[in-house]
Amino acid sequence: MRLSCLYAAAAFLLLTPPALAEQQSPPAQVESWTVEKTGRIGQAMWRQDVAAARATDALLAQSGGRPPEGLIGWIVVDEGEGQRVRFLSGSPEQPRAFKDVVVDARLRAGQVTDPADPVLPEDQIARFAARNAAAQNFGPLRCAARYNAVVLDDPDGEGWLVWLLASTTQANIVPMGGHYRYHVSADGRTVERREQLSGSCLDMDKNRATQGGQSVGLVTNVIVAPRPLEVHVFLSLLNSVPIFVLADQKVWAVEGARIRHMDMPAR
Template sequence: MRREGCVPLSPNVLRGVCGMIRRTFAWLFAVSFLWTASAVAQERPAQVQAFSISETGRLGTAIWRQDVAAARATDALLAASGGQPPQGLIGWIVIPEGDGQRVRFLSGEISAPQAFKDVVIDSQLKAGPVIDVAEPALSVDEIAQFAARNTAAQAIGPLRCAARYNAVMLKDPEGSGWLVWLLASTTQANVVPMGGHYRFHISADGQTVEKREQLSGGCLDMDRSQAQRGGQTVGLVTNIVVAPQPLEVHVYLSLLNRLPIYAMAGDKIWEVQGARIREVTPSARR
Protein backbone atom coordinates (compact mmCIF):
# COMPACT_ATOMS: atom_id res chain seq x y z
CA MET A 1 0.00 0.00 0.00
CA ARG A 2 1.43 3.33 -1.03
CA ARG A 3 2.17 6.02 1.55
CA GLU A 4 2.66 9.56 0.28
CA GLY A 5 4.50 12.21 2.27
CA CYS A 6 3.84 10.70 5.70
CA VAL A 7 7.26 11.06 7.32
CA PRO A 8 7.88 10.85 11.10
CA LEU A 9 8.68 14.07 12.91
CA SER A 10 11.59 14.48 15.28
CA PRO A 11 10.75 15.05 18.99
CA ASN A 12 11.91 18.68 18.75
CA VAL A 13 9.71 19.34 15.73
CA LEU A 14 6.78 17.59 17.38
CA ARG A 15 7.15 19.69 20.53
CA GLY A 16 7.17 22.75 18.30
CA VAL A 17 3.99 21.61 16.62
CA CYS A 18 2.25 21.09 19.94
CA GLY A 19 3.34 24.55 21.05
CA MET A 20 2.01 26.03 17.83
CA ILE A 21 -1.30 24.20 18.33
CA ARG A 22 -1.68 25.50 21.89
CA ARG A 23 -1.01 29.07 20.72
CA THR A 24 -3.64 28.79 18.00
CA PHE A 25 -6.27 27.02 20.12
CA ALA A 26 -8.39 30.10 20.75
CA TRP A 27 -8.00 31.24 17.14
CA LEU A 28 -9.24 27.92 15.82
CA PHE A 29 -12.35 28.01 17.96
CA ALA A 30 -13.03 31.50 16.62
CA VAL A 31 -12.57 30.18 13.09
CA SER A 32 -14.95 27.29 13.71
CA PHE A 33 -17.54 29.81 14.90
CA LEU A 34 -17.06 31.83 11.72
CA TRP A 35 -17.45 28.70 9.58
CA THR A 36 -20.86 28.10 11.10
CA ALA A 37 -21.88 31.74 10.86
CA SER A 38 -20.91 31.91 7.20
CA ALA A 39 -22.55 28.65 6.17
CA VAL A 40 -26.03 29.67 5.10
CA ALA A 41 -27.45 30.44 8.56
CA GLN A 42 -27.58 26.85 9.79
CA GLU A 43 -27.57 25.29 13.23
CA ARG A 44 -24.41 23.83 14.72
CA PRO A 45 -24.00 20.38 13.12
CA ALA A 46 -24.77 17.29 15.16
CA GLN A 47 -22.08 14.95 16.43
CA VAL A 48 -21.26 12.27 13.87
CA GLN A 49 -20.32 8.61 14.15
CA ALA A 50 -16.65 8.04 14.89
CA PHE A 51 -15.25 4.63 13.97
CA SER A 52 -12.42 3.02 15.90
CA ILE A 53 -9.00 4.52 15.25
CA SER A 54 -7.89 1.52 13.19
CA GLU A 55 -11.13 1.49 11.16
CA THR A 56 -10.88 5.24 10.63
CA GLY A 57 -7.41 4.74 9.14
CA ARG A 58 -8.62 1.89 6.93
CA LEU A 59 -11.66 3.79 5.66
CA GLY A 60 -9.66 6.96 5.01
CA THR A 61 -7.12 4.98 2.99
CA ALA A 62 -9.90 3.25 1.02
CA ILE A 63 -11.53 6.62 0.27
CA TRP A 64 -8.21 8.02 -0.96
CA ARG A 65 -7.49 4.98 -3.13
CA GLN A 66 -10.94 5.07 -4.73
CA ASP A 67 -10.81 8.82 -5.31
CA VAL A 68 -7.36 8.58 -6.94
CA ALA A 69 -8.45 5.56 -9.00
CA ALA A 70 -11.48 7.42 -10.35
CA ALA A 71 -9.35 10.46 -11.22
CA ARG A 72 -6.69 8.43 -13.05
CA ALA A 73 -9.27 6.33 -14.89
CA THR A 74 -11.04 9.52 -15.99
CA ASP A 75 -7.74 10.91 -17.29
CA ALA A 76 -7.19 7.69 -19.25
CA LEU A 77 -10.73 7.81 -20.67
CA LEU A 78 -10.39 11.43 -21.77
CA ALA A 79 -6.99 10.75 -23.34
CA ALA A 80 -8.51 7.89 -25.33
CA SER A 81 -11.47 9.97 -26.52
CA GLY A 82 -9.71 13.11 -27.72
CA GLY A 83 -10.06 15.07 -24.48
CA GLN A 84 -13.87 14.97 -24.42
CA PRO A 85 -16.14 12.63 -22.43
CA PRO A 86 -17.60 9.92 -24.67
CA GLN A 87 -21.15 10.53 -25.77
CA GLY A 88 -23.71 8.89 -23.50
CA LEU A 89 -21.51 8.79 -20.38
CA ILE A 90 -23.62 9.17 -17.21
CA GLY A 91 -21.15 8.37 -14.42
CA TRP A 92 -18.95 5.67 -12.92
CA ILE A 93 -18.57 3.20 -10.09
CA VAL A 94 -15.45 1.57 -8.63
CA ILE A 95 -15.31 -2.18 -8.08
CA PRO A 96 -12.58 -3.88 -6.00
CA GLU A 97 -10.55 -6.31 -8.12
CA GLY A 98 -7.82 -8.25 -6.36
CA ASP A 99 -5.23 -5.75 -5.12
CA GLY A 100 -6.52 -3.16 -7.59
CA GLN A 101 -9.77 -1.53 -8.65
CA ARG A 102 -11.92 -1.54 -11.76
CA VAL A 103 -13.41 1.85 -12.63
CA ARG A 104 -16.55 1.12 -14.63
CA PHE A 105 -17.95 3.97 -16.69
CA LEU A 106 -21.69 3.84 -17.31
CA SER A 107 -24.07 4.85 -20.10
CA GLY A 108 -27.82 4.74 -20.65
CA GLU A 109 -30.43 6.22 -18.31
CA ILE A 110 -29.75 7.18 -14.70
CA SER A 111 -32.54 4.82 -13.65
CA ALA A 112 -31.26 2.00 -15.89
CA PRO A 113 -27.45 2.28 -16.16
CA GLN A 114 -25.34 -0.03 -18.28
CA ALA A 115 -21.63 -0.85 -18.31
CA PHE A 116 -19.86 1.14 -21.01
CA LYS A 117 -16.07 1.20 -20.62
CA ASP A 118 -13.65 -0.11 -17.98
CA VAL A 119 -10.25 1.04 -16.76
CA VAL A 120 -8.36 -1.21 -14.36
CA ILE A 121 -6.25 0.58 -11.74
CA ASP A 122 -3.50 -1.61 -10.30
CA SER A 123 -2.27 -1.80 -6.70
CA GLN A 124 0.21 1.02 -7.41
CA LEU A 125 -2.67 3.21 -8.63
CA LYS A 126 -1.53 3.08 -12.26
CA ALA A 127 -4.20 3.07 -14.97
CA GLY A 128 -4.42 0.37 -17.61
CA PRO A 129 -5.95 0.80 -21.08
CA VAL A 130 -9.58 1.74 -21.70
CA ILE A 131 -11.58 -1.43 -22.36
CA ASP A 132 -14.91 -1.63 -24.20
CA VAL A 133 -17.28 -3.66 -22.03
CA ALA A 134 -18.64 -6.73 -23.83
CA GLU A 135 -21.54 -7.37 -21.42
CA PRO A 136 -23.42 -4.16 -20.57
CA ALA A 137 -25.67 -5.64 -17.88
CA LEU A 138 -24.70 -4.60 -14.34
CA SER A 139 -24.87 -6.80 -11.27
CA VAL A 140 -27.39 -6.05 -8.51
CA ASP A 141 -24.55 -4.65 -6.34
CA GLU A 142 -23.28 -2.42 -9.16
CA ILE A 143 -26.77 -1.01 -9.76
CA ALA A 144 -27.16 -0.37 -6.02
CA GLN A 145 -23.75 1.33 -5.78
CA PHE A 146 -24.59 3.76 -8.58
CA ALA A 147 -28.03 4.41 -7.07
CA ALA A 148 -26.43 5.09 -3.66
CA ARG A 149 -24.20 7.74 -5.21
CA ASN A 150 -27.14 9.50 -6.83
CA THR A 151 -29.31 9.23 -3.72
CA ALA A 152 -26.60 10.91 -1.62
CA ALA A 153 -26.02 13.66 -4.20
CA GLN A 154 -29.70 14.59 -4.11
CA ALA A 155 -29.63 14.91 -0.31
CA ILE A 156 -26.51 17.01 0.20
CA GLY A 157 -28.42 19.93 1.73
CA PRO A 158 -27.76 23.69 1.87
CA LEU A 159 -24.08 23.79 2.92
CA ARG A 160 -22.14 23.72 -0.36
CA CYS A 161 -18.46 24.44 0.19
CA ALA A 162 -17.25 23.69 -3.33
CA ALA A 163 -18.43 24.03 -6.90
CA ARG A 164 -17.72 20.32 -7.38
CA TYR A 165 -17.98 17.31 -5.10
CA ASN A 166 -16.30 13.96 -5.64
CA ALA A 167 -18.18 10.83 -4.59
CA VAL A 168 -16.76 7.70 -2.97
CA MET A 169 -18.95 4.66 -2.31
CA LEU A 170 -17.94 1.78 -0.01
CA LYS A 171 -19.75 -1.05 1.69
CA ASP A 172 -20.78 -0.12 5.24
CA PRO A 173 -18.44 -2.10 7.56
CA GLU A 174 -21.14 -2.10 10.26
CA GLY A 175 -24.24 -2.78 8.19
CA SER A 176 -25.71 -4.18 4.99
CA GLY A 177 -25.87 -0.89 3.09
CA TRP A 178 -23.46 1.67 1.65
CA LEU A 179 -21.40 4.53 2.96
CA VAL A 180 -21.17 7.40 0.49
CA TRP A 181 -18.84 10.35 0.98
CA LEU A 182 -19.33 13.59 -0.91
CA LEU A 183 -15.95 15.29 -0.77
CA ALA A 184 -15.47 19.00 -1.40
CA SER A 185 -12.85 19.36 -4.12
CA THR A 186 -10.80 22.11 -5.70
CA THR A 187 -8.70 22.67 -8.82
CA GLN A 188 -6.36 25.07 -6.98
CA ALA A 189 -3.04 23.34 -6.33
CA ASN A 190 -2.28 24.99 -2.98
CA VAL A 191 -5.78 24.80 -1.47
CA VAL A 192 -6.82 22.02 0.93
CA PRO A 193 -10.61 21.85 1.48
CA MET A 194 -10.58 20.97 5.19
CA GLY A 195 -14.32 21.51 5.63
CA GLY A 196 -17.51 20.81 3.74
CA HIS A 197 -17.38 17.01 3.45
CA TYR A 198 -20.36 14.69 4.01
CA ARG A 199 -20.98 11.05 4.90
CA PHE A 200 -24.22 9.29 4.02
CA HIS A 201 -25.53 5.93 5.22
CA ILE A 202 -27.55 4.52 2.32
CA SER A 203 -29.76 1.43 2.20
CA ALA A 204 -28.51 -1.78 0.55
CA ASP A 205 -30.56 -1.10 -2.60
CA GLY A 206 -29.10 2.40 -2.87
CA GLN A 207 -32.49 4.10 -2.77
CA THR A 208 -32.85 5.48 0.78
CA VAL A 209 -30.82 7.86 2.94
CA GLU A 210 -30.72 6.30 6.39
CA LYS A 211 -28.46 8.99 7.89
CA ARG A 212 -26.78 12.15 6.61
CA GLU A 213 -23.69 13.40 8.46
CA GLN A 214 -21.97 16.76 7.99
CA LEU A 215 -18.32 16.10 8.81
CA SER A 216 -17.29 19.66 9.72
CA GLY A 217 -18.64 22.78 11.39
CA GLY A 218 -18.67 24.59 8.04
CA CYS A 219 -16.52 25.52 5.07
CA LEU A 220 -12.76 25.96 5.41
CA ASP A 221 -10.15 26.11 2.65
CA MET A 222 -6.58 26.00 3.95
CA ASP A 223 -3.37 27.08 2.23
CA ARG A 224 -0.72 24.35 1.94
CA SER A 225 1.95 26.97 2.69
CA GLN A 226 0.60 27.05 6.27
CA ALA A 227 2.11 23.57 6.69
CA GLN A 228 5.66 25.01 6.51
CA ARG A 229 7.54 26.07 9.66
CA GLY A 230 11.21 27.00 9.56
CA GLY A 231 11.73 25.41 6.17
CA GLN A 232 10.24 22.09 7.30
CA THR A 233 6.90 20.49 6.45
CA VAL A 234 5.16 20.41 9.82
CA GLY A 235 1.47 20.05 8.95
CA LEU A 236 -1.89 21.75 8.86
CA VAL A 237 -3.81 22.48 12.05
CA THR A 238 -7.57 22.19 12.28
CA ASN A 239 -10.33 22.00 14.88
CA ILE A 240 -12.97 19.24 14.96
CA VAL A 241 -16.33 20.15 16.47
CA VAL A 242 -18.43 17.20 15.27
CA ALA A 243 -16.46 14.27 16.77
CA PRO A 244 -14.08 13.50 19.67
CA GLN A 245 -11.30 12.31 17.32
CA PRO A 246 -10.08 12.64 13.73
CA LEU A 247 -12.37 11.23 11.05
CA GLU A 248 -11.68 9.24 7.90
CA VAL A 249 -11.78 12.47 5.84
CA HIS A 250 -8.70 13.70 7.73
CA VAL A 251 -6.84 10.50 6.78
CA TYR A 252 -7.97 11.00 3.17
CA LEU A 253 -6.83 14.65 3.14
CA SER A 254 -3.47 13.77 4.69
CA LEU A 255 -2.82 11.13 2.02
CA LEU A 256 -4.14 13.23 -0.85
CA ASN A 257 -2.09 16.29 0.06
CA ARG A 258 0.98 14.42 1.38
CA LEU A 259 0.82 16.36 4.62
CA PRO A 260 0.42 15.62 8.33
CA ILE A 261 -2.76 17.05 9.83
CA TYR A 262 -2.98 18.06 13.50
CA ALA A 263 -6.51 18.11 14.82
CA MET A 264 -7.94 19.38 18.09
CA ALA A 265 -11.02 17.47 19.21
CA GLY A 266 -12.42 18.10 22.67
CA ASP A 267 -9.44 18.47 25.01
CA LYS A 268 -7.09 16.32 22.92
CA ILE A 269 -4.64 16.96 20.10
CA TRP A 270 -4.24 14.31 17.42
CA GLU A 271 -1.69 13.73 14.69
CA VAL A 272 -2.87 12.22 11.38
CA GLN A 273 -0.10 11.02 9.07
CA GLY A 274 -1.88 9.06 6.39
CA ALA A 275 -3.56 6.03 7.97
CA ARG A 276 -1.55 6.52 11.19
CA ILE A 277 -3.54 8.37 13.86
CA ARG A 278 -2.20 9.03 17.33
CA GLU A 279 -2.87 11.31 20.26
CA VAL A 280 -0.13 13.89 20.82
CA THR A 281 -1.71 15.95 23.59
CA PRO A 282 1.34 17.25 25.53
CA SER A 283 0.12 15.98 28.91
CA ALA A 284 -0.43 12.53 27.37
CA ARG A 285 3.25 12.29 26.39
CA ARG A 286 4.81 13.02 29.77
Protein backbone atom coordinates in the same frame (compact mmCIF):
# COMPACT_ATOMS: atom_id res chain seq x y z
CA MET B 1 -8.45 17.47 -5.09
CA ARG B 2 -7.48 17.42 -8.71
CA LEU B 3 -10.30 17.24 -11.24
CA SER B 4 -9.63 16.53 -14.88
CA CYS B 5 -12.14 17.72 -17.49
CA LEU B 6 -14.16 14.51 -17.41
CA TYR B 7 -14.01 14.19 -13.64
CA ALA B 8 -15.32 17.74 -13.36
CA ALA B 9 -18.02 17.17 -15.97
CA ALA B 10 -19.46 14.13 -14.22
CA ALA B 11 -19.11 15.74 -10.80
CA PHE B 12 -21.00 18.77 -12.11
CA LEU B 13 -23.70 16.56 -13.60
CA LEU B 14 -24.36 14.59 -10.43
CA LEU B 15 -23.01 16.51 -7.49
CA THR B 16 -23.31 20.27 -8.01
CA PRO B 17 -25.45 21.75 -5.23
CA PRO B 18 -28.09 24.29 -6.23
CA ALA B 19 -26.36 27.13 -4.38
CA LEU B 20 -23.67 27.78 -1.82
CA ALA B 21 -24.94 28.44 1.69
CA GLU B 22 -23.56 29.08 5.16
CA GLN B 23 -24.22 26.80 8.13
CA GLN B 24 -27.20 28.06 10.16
CA SER B 25 -27.01 25.92 13.33
CA PRO B 26 -24.43 23.68 15.05
CA PRO B 27 -24.27 20.23 13.44
CA ALA B 28 -25.10 17.06 15.34
CA GLN B 29 -22.44 14.67 16.60
CA VAL B 30 -21.53 11.99 14.05
CA GLU B 31 -20.60 8.34 14.35
CA SER B 32 -16.98 8.02 15.43
CA TRP B 33 -14.87 4.90 14.87
CA THR B 34 -11.67 3.59 16.40
CA VAL B 35 -8.52 5.20 15.07
CA GLU B 36 -7.58 1.94 13.33
CA LYS B 37 -10.93 1.71 11.53
CA THR B 38 -10.86 5.43 10.71
CA GLY B 39 -7.42 4.99 9.16
CA ARG B 40 -8.51 2.01 7.04
CA ILE B 41 -11.64 3.72 5.74
CA GLY B 42 -9.86 7.00 5.02
CA GLN B 43 -7.20 5.13 3.07
CA ALA B 44 -9.86 3.24 1.09
CA MET B 45 -11.55 6.57 0.25
CA TRP B 46 -8.26 7.99 -0.99
CA ARG B 47 -7.47 4.94 -3.09
CA GLN B 48 -10.89 5.07 -4.75
CA ASP B 49 -10.64 8.80 -5.44
CA VAL B 50 -7.17 8.44 -6.97
CA ALA B 51 -8.25 5.41 -9.03
CA ALA B 52 -11.16 7.37 -10.49
CA ALA B 53 -8.87 10.26 -11.38
CA ARG B 54 -6.23 8.01 -13.00
CA ALA B 55 -8.86 6.12 -14.98
CA THR B 56 -10.41 9.40 -16.09
CA ASP B 57 -7.05 10.56 -17.43
CA ALA B 58 -6.74 7.30 -19.39
CA LEU B 59 -10.23 7.66 -20.85
CA LEU B 60 -9.63 11.29 -21.85
CA ALA B 61 -6.34 10.35 -23.51
CA GLN B 62 -8.20 7.82 -25.63
CA SER B 63 -11.05 10.17 -26.52
CA GLY B 64 -8.99 13.19 -27.57
CA GLY B 65 -9.36 15.07 -24.31
CA ARG B 66 -13.15 15.31 -24.40
CA PRO B 67 -15.69 13.30 -22.39
CA PRO B 68 -17.26 10.60 -24.57
CA GLU B 69 -20.83 11.27 -25.57
CA GLY B 70 -23.42 9.55 -23.40
CA LEU B 71 -21.31 9.37 -20.25
CA ILE B 72 -23.46 9.66 -17.10
CA GLY B 73 -20.90 8.87 -14.40
CA TRP B 74 -18.79 6.04 -13.00
CA ILE B 75 -18.43 3.57 -10.19
CA VAL B 76 -15.36 1.94 -8.69
CA VAL B 77 -15.36 -1.74 -7.72
CA ASP B 78 -12.63 -3.88 -6.18
CA GLU B 79 -10.78 -6.22 -8.51
CA GLY B 80 -8.24 -8.37 -6.71
CA GLU B 81 -5.70 -6.02 -5.19
CA GLY B 82 -6.69 -3.32 -7.68
CA GLN B 83 -9.86 -1.48 -8.64
CA ARG B 84 -12.01 -1.42 -11.76
CA VAL B 85 -13.37 1.97 -12.72
CA ARG B 86 -16.56 1.48 -14.75
CA PHE B 87 -17.69 4.45 -16.82
CA LEU B 88 -21.43 4.31 -17.37
CA SER B 89 -23.93 5.24 -20.07
CA GLY B 90 -27.71 4.92 -20.29
CA SER B 91 -29.79 6.58 -17.59
CA PRO B 92 -29.41 6.90 -13.81
CA GLU B 93 -32.30 4.45 -13.43
CA GLN B 94 -30.86 1.97 -15.93
CA PRO B 95 -27.09 2.46 -16.10
CA ARG B 96 -24.96 0.30 -18.37
CA ALA B 97 -21.24 -0.37 -18.47
CA PHE B 98 -19.64 1.76 -21.19
CA LYS B 99 -15.85 1.67 -20.68
CA ASP B 100 -13.62 -0.04 -18.11
CA VAL B 101 -10.21 0.86 -16.73
CA VAL B 102 -8.44 -1.36 -14.21
CA VAL B 103 -6.20 0.54 -11.79
CA ASP B 104 -3.64 -1.74 -10.11
CA ALA B 105 -2.53 -1.85 -6.47
CA ARG B 106 0.14 0.77 -7.20
CA LEU B 107 -2.58 3.06 -8.60
CA ARG B 108 -1.44 2.73 -12.20
CA ALA B 109 -4.20 2.84 -14.79
CA GLY B 110 -4.33 0.14 -17.45
CA GLN B 111 -5.87 0.28 -20.91
CA VAL B 112 -9.38 1.52 -21.61
CA THR B 113 -11.47 -1.50 -22.63
CA ASP B 114 -15.01 -2.25 -23.69
CA PRO B 115 -16.90 -4.31 -21.10
CA ALA B 116 -17.56 -7.93 -22.02
CA ASP B 117 -21.16 -7.44 -20.89
CA PRO B 118 -22.69 -3.95 -20.60
CA VAL B 119 -25.38 -5.23 -18.22
CA LEU B 120 -24.39 -4.29 -14.68
CA PRO B 121 -24.77 -6.72 -11.77
CA GLU B 122 -27.39 -5.70 -9.22
CA ASP B 123 -24.82 -4.66 -6.63
CA GLN B 124 -23.17 -2.29 -9.11
CA ILE B 125 -26.52 -0.77 -10.03
CA ALA B 126 -27.15 -0.29 -6.30
CA ARG B 127 -23.71 1.29 -5.86
CA PHE B 128 -24.48 3.89 -8.53
CA ALA B 129 -27.96 4.46 -7.09
CA ALA B 130 -26.44 5.07 -3.63
CA ARG B 131 -24.15 7.70 -5.09
CA ASN B 132 -27.09 9.44 -6.75
CA ALA B 133 -29.30 9.19 -3.66
CA ALA B 134 -26.66 10.97 -1.60
CA ALA B 135 -26.20 13.68 -4.25
CA GLN B 136 -29.93 14.40 -4.11
CA ASN B 137 -29.88 14.72 -0.31
CA PHE B 138 -27.47 17.57 0.16
CA GLY B 139 -27.26 19.17 3.57
CA PRO B 140 -27.26 22.84 4.61
CA LEU B 141 -23.49 23.36 4.50
CA ARG B 142 -22.21 23.78 0.95
CA CYS B 143 -18.59 24.82 0.74
CA ALA B 144 -17.64 24.18 -2.89
CA ALA B 145 -19.07 24.57 -6.36
CA ARG B 146 -18.47 20.88 -7.02
CA TYR B 147 -18.32 17.78 -4.89
CA ASN B 148 -16.71 14.40 -5.52
CA ALA B 149 -18.31 11.15 -4.41
CA VAL B 150 -16.77 8.03 -2.86
CA VAL B 151 -18.87 4.90 -2.30
CA LEU B 152 -17.77 2.01 -0.06
CA ASP B 153 -19.45 -1.07 1.37
CA ASP B 154 -20.67 -0.30 4.89
CA PRO B 155 -18.42 -2.46 7.11
CA ASP B 156 -21.11 -2.52 9.81
CA GLY B 157 -24.13 -3.42 7.69
CA GLU B 158 -25.49 -4.49 4.33
CA GLY B 159 -25.80 -1.02 2.84
CA TRP B 160 -23.41 1.64 1.57
CA LEU B 161 -21.34 4.48 2.92
CA VAL B 162 -21.22 7.46 0.57
CA TRP B 163 -19.13 10.59 1.00
CA LEU B 164 -19.68 13.88 -0.78
CA LEU B 165 -16.32 15.61 -0.59
CA ALA B 166 -15.83 19.32 -1.16
CA SER B 167 -13.53 19.76 -4.14
CA THR B 168 -11.21 22.41 -5.52
CA THR B 169 -9.13 22.84 -8.67
CA GLN B 170 -6.57 25.01 -6.82
CA ALA B 171 -3.45 22.95 -6.27
CA ASN B 172 -2.46 24.49 -2.93
CA ILE B 173 -5.92 24.60 -1.33
CA VAL B 174 -7.09 21.85 1.05
CA PRO B 175 -10.88 21.88 1.58
CA MET B 176 -10.94 20.96 5.28
CA GLY B 177 -14.65 21.64 5.78
CA GLY B 178 -17.93 20.95 4.05
CA HIS B 179 -17.77 17.15 3.71
CA TYR B 180 -20.71 14.76 4.25
CA ARG B 181 -21.08 11.07 5.08
CA TYR B 182 -24.24 9.13 4.14
CA HIS B 183 -25.59 5.76 5.22
CA VAL B 184 -27.60 4.36 2.30
CA SER B 185 -29.77 1.25 2.07
CA ALA B 186 -28.53 -1.91 0.35
CA ASP B 187 -30.59 -1.21 -2.80
CA GLY B 188 -29.04 2.25 -3.01
CA ARG B 189 -32.37 4.07 -3.04
CA THR B 190 -32.85 5.32 0.52
CA VAL B 191 -30.63 7.65 2.53
CA GLU B 192 -30.96 6.33 6.07
CA ARG B 193 -28.71 8.90 7.73
CA ARG B 194 -26.79 12.00 6.64
CA GLU B 195 -23.85 13.17 8.74
CA GLN B 196 -22.25 16.59 8.38
CA LEU B 197 -18.55 16.17 9.12
CA SER B 198 -17.68 19.78 9.97
CA GLY B 199 -19.28 22.82 11.52
CA SER B 200 -18.22 25.29 8.84
CA CYS B 201 -16.44 25.76 5.54
CA LEU B 202 -12.67 25.89 5.79
CA ASP B 203 -10.19 26.10 2.92
CA MET B 204 -6.57 25.88 4.04
CA ASP B 205 -3.44 26.88 2.15
CA LYS B 206 -1.10 23.89 1.89
CA ASN B 207 1.85 26.28 1.62
CA ARG B 208 1.31 27.10 5.29
CA ALA B 209 2.10 23.48 6.15
CA THR B 210 5.80 24.15 5.54
CA GLN B 211 8.23 26.10 7.68
CA GLY B 212 11.85 26.64 6.83
CA GLY B 213 11.48 24.25 3.90
CA GLN B 214 10.20 21.47 6.19
CA SER B 215 6.69 20.00 6.24
CA VAL B 216 5.08 20.73 9.60
CA GLY B 217 1.41 20.11 8.81
CA LEU B 218 -1.98 21.80 8.89
CA VAL B 219 -3.97 22.44 12.06
CA THR B 220 -7.76 22.15 12.36
CA ASN B 221 -10.42 21.29 14.93
CA VAL B 222 -13.42 18.96 15.05
CA ILE B 223 -16.65 19.74 16.91
CA VAL B 224 -18.78 16.84 15.63
CA ALA B 225 -16.67 13.96 17.00
CA PRO B 226 -14.24 13.24 19.87
CA ARG B 227 -11.39 12.25 17.56
CA PRO B 228 -10.23 12.71 13.94
CA LEU B 229 -12.48 11.50 11.14
CA GLU B 230 -11.85 9.53 7.97
CA VAL B 231 -11.88 12.74 5.92
CA HIS B 232 -8.74 13.88 7.74
CA VAL B 233 -6.98 10.67 6.73
CA PHE B 234 -8.24 11.12 3.17
CA LEU B 235 -7.03 14.73 2.99
CA SER B 236 -3.67 13.90 4.56
CA LEU B 237 -3.03 11.19 1.96
CA LEU B 238 -4.39 13.22 -0.94
CA ASN B 239 -2.25 16.24 -0.15
CA SER B 240 0.78 14.42 1.32
CA VAL B 241 0.66 16.56 4.45
CA PRO B 242 0.23 15.82 8.18
CA ILE B 243 -2.95 17.19 9.75
CA PHE B 244 -3.13 18.02 13.45
CA VAL B 245 -6.66 17.79 14.79
CA LEU B 246 -7.97 19.35 18.00
CA ALA B 247 -10.95 17.31 19.24
CA ASP B 248 -12.48 17.03 22.70
CA GLN B 249 -9.60 18.99 24.27
CA LYS B 250 -7.03 16.61 22.83
CA VAL B 251 -4.59 16.93 19.95
CA TRP B 252 -4.24 14.16 17.37
CA ALA B 253 -1.72 13.79 14.56
CA VAL B 254 -3.05 12.37 11.29
CA GLU B 255 -0.13 11.23 9.14
CA GLY B 256 -1.67 9.44 6.19
CA ALA B 257 -3.52 6.38 7.49
CA ARG B 258 -1.77 6.62 10.86
CA ILE B 259 -3.56 8.48 13.66
CA ARG B 260 -1.85 9.08 16.98
CA HIS B 261 -2.79 10.97 20.10
CA MET B 262 -0.57 13.83 21.29
CA ASP B 263 -0.74 15.00 24.91
CA MET B 264 -1.80 18.61 25.22
CA PRO B 265 0.62 20.83 27.14
CA ALA B 266 -0.61 22.01 30.55
CA ARG B 267 -1.90 25.59 30.71
